[in-house]
Amino acid sequence: MITVYGFSPSGNCHKVKLLLEQLGRRLDRDYRWIETNSAIGETRTPGYLAKNPNGKVPMIELDDGCVLVESNAILCWLADGTSFLPADPWQKAQALSWLFFEQYSHEPYIAVARFICGWTPADSPRRAGLPVLRQCGHAALAVMERHLAANPWFTGSDYGIADVALYAYTCVAPHGGIALDAYPALRDWLSRVEATPGFLPLPAPEPAAQVLIDQSH
Incomplete structure (x- = not known):
């Protein structure tokens, strides 16, 4: 049994739940989900920080007390030995390169723009950063579009964890003012992901909660 600490509207947390379900692992049978809201300090309690000093979600905990954090590391561990992560070393490295791209060149812009637009006041000083965030977000989407013009997936020849990772915030990029109209191959890929089994x-988050969904990795 795996215990997952996560905040449901977070794309980083949703990656873990999506992969678990697509691996055939079912909620309450194979894993527990502990809803953990960082906005009200649930990742800053002494108990949580003892397990994850970085104080973020998602986090998984095994029955023996072993803990793993960072969403893409969790995806790699869950997918190891399955079709969601290529066995061939070169193809595996290609998939990993997209995971690093997602956390370094994609999520910091697209996810943060989504947060600022949806959960900060109209007069928040953070809104001054939206033009740069959107510019960088479009740059990441353009890289994805170029890849998808010649390849159906990001994990290799088949759907897998790189697609799970990149889907999470790409699908909600318009929430941050980053439109997808200019990326036809990317939109087709989103549809393919949404058609995968499981x-x-x-x-959708609750805007009134003022949750810090960008505080996840």
Whole structure:
């Protein structure tokens, strides 16, 4: 049994739930989900920080007390030995390169723009950074579009964890003012991901909660 600490509207957390379900692992049978809201300090309690000093979600905990953090590391561990992560070393490295791209060149812009637009006041000083975030977000989407013009997936010849990772925030890029109109191959890929067996949509957040969904990795 795996215990997952996560905040449902977070794309980083949704990656973990989506992969678990697509691996055939079922909620309450194979894993527990502990809803953990960082906005009200649930990742800053002494108990949580003892397990994850970085104080972020998602985090998984095994029955023996072993803990793993960072969403893409969790995806790699869950997918090891399955079709979601290529066995061939070169193809595996290619998939990993897209995971690093997602956390370094994609999520810091697209996810943060989404947060600022949806969960900060109209007069928030953070909104001054939106033009740069959107510019960088479009740059990341353009890289993805170029890849998808010649390849159906990011994990290799088949759907896998790089697609799971990149889907999470790409699908909600328009929420941050980053439109997808200019990326036809990317939009087709989103549709292919959504047609995969066991697919789960990213839940809509509650704007009134003022949650810090960009505080996840």
